[in-house]
Amino acid sequence: MKTNTLSSPARPAPAAEHRFGLHLSAEWRVFAAFFMYSFGLGGIFPRLGEIQRGMGVGEGALGLALIGTAAGTLVSLTLASRLLERIGYRRALLVLTPMVAVFFAIASWASGPLVLFLCLVPAGLCIGVVEVVVNVEADRVEHQLGRRIMNRAHAFWSFGFFAAGLVGAGIAQLGISPQLHLAAMVPVVVLATCLLLGRFSPAPLRESSTEEAPHFARPTWAIMALVCVTLSAMLLEGAGADWSAIYMRNVFEAAPWVCGLAVAAGAFTQAVMRFFADSLVERFSPVVFARCLLVVLGCGALLVVLAPSPALALLGLGLMGVGTSGIFPLAMSAAAQRTDRPAAVNVAALAQISFVVFLLGPPLLGQVAEHFGIRNLYAACLPFVLLSLVAVGALGKKK
DSSP: OOOOTTTSOOOOOOTTOOOOSOOOOHHHHHHHHHHHHHHHHHTTGGGHHHHHHHHTOOHHHHHHHHHHHHHHHHHHHHHHHHHHHHHOHHHHHHHHHHHHHHHHHHHTTOSSHHHHHHHHHHHHHHHHHHHHHHHHHHHHHHHHHTSOOHHHHHHHHHHHHHHHHHHHHHHHHTTOOHHHHHHHHHHHHHHHHHHHHTTOOOOOOOSOOOOOOOSSOOOOHHHHHHHHHHHHHHHHHHHHHHHHHHHHHHHHOOOHHHHHHHHHHHHHHHHHHHHHHHHHHHHSOHHHHHHHHHHHHHHHHHHHHHOSSHHHHHHHHHHHHHHHTTHHHHHHHHHHHOSSSOHHHHHHHHHHHHHHHHHHHHHHHHHHHHHHOHHHHHHTTHHHHHHHHHHGGGGGOOO
16 A cells, blocks of 8 residues: 555654744644735735736736736646655745745736736745645644644634735835835745744644545545535635725725725634634534525625725625635535545645635636626625535535
8 A cells, every 4th residue: 555645744854953933832833824824925915906007907907917826826736745745844834935925026016917927826836835735734733632723723814814914004005115015025924934933843644545645636526515615705705805905996096005904804804703713613513604604705795796985895895704714714624534535635626726716716807897897896706605505515524
């Protein structure tokens, strides 16, 4: 029988290797990894409106350029299993997390949509590998502790995105350019990653299949059911990240700090809900909890479509944050707990589709915004909420 090398922890560091950074428990290292990953990822979104104006293009062209991130992510998620076998979880996390911020800083200098697309592809390549590392590590630590931490781990992802949005809102209001802002983010992310993750080492693997990890993480029918569950949450989470600042600018002619706050609003409510979601899942069930979240998600999206004022639009974005909070973490846990294949392969298969929807779907919605108005961008997502409600029973099938 072949042993799955991806699920095996990285080889122990030699005695001569010097570890650096804070001493954190395995649980808090997972939280720190999620936070730093999203903080480096989230810096560009509050400034997309200014980058768009600098290039002199419409929403449709900007959306097509943003597909560069999705293209890189899809390739990376597809090949993540083999890559992680070679470089290990620790090296991937410490190197690729800051590189996300580096590539977004470079992308902010793009002179046109094609250049922006090409600059975003390597950012997506880094994102895909880090996405697999942090989710598999969260599942391993969750199994080791004997209690759920997946939702709380994703809460720290949202806190990182919220922090990046809040910083972006303040810097935009000061009149500092997106290029200078994102360049300054790079040393901050590098130093914080070294401090918080310098002593990271992978947790012991879960019991899993001994099947060798394939080159392509093929989704099974069970994984496709989980994809349907996550579809609306990933689409509306991405739409909130990509377009909320431009929505506030176009619809209400809001000040720069309000546009940045629109990005942060959904991330903040998402983070708070995720922080307490694990206890709610234990008290009720994944299906009941997810069904309630999807109803809130639909109400929030509808409010954004109809909002007559910036305050109500922010409320709608906040409700969308609540609605998207637990869907993806619950699906990730369900995928990782399956025993038909190695956990990393099932996680990669789910993330391969769902996370690319998060990156690919919202940019394509830029075509809707340009031709039918940016409010209708959010209206186009409402049918997917109904699809997720139909498929939500897949979360109850624990392995």
